[in-house]
Amino acid sequence: MAKVTISLDSDLAIEVMLLAGTRSPQDAVELIVRDYLQRGHRTEARTGDLTDPDRLADRRPAPEDGR
Incomplete structure (x- = not known):
């Protein structure tokens, strides 16, 4: 895997x-980035993605007839 060097403010680090x-x-940054990505994948698994046809479907019940 390729490595990337990033500069951070010392307070942030x-x-x-x-x-x-961690010491x-x-x-520390690697652990937090991995956790952030895993949370995103779990959220996508729960809510679906943009290609999920049911994601934007209207799920409200139809109004009852007042007869």
């Missing part, structure tokens, strides 16, 4: 390290 519980800023 420390905050990410504290949230991730390495690179490990």
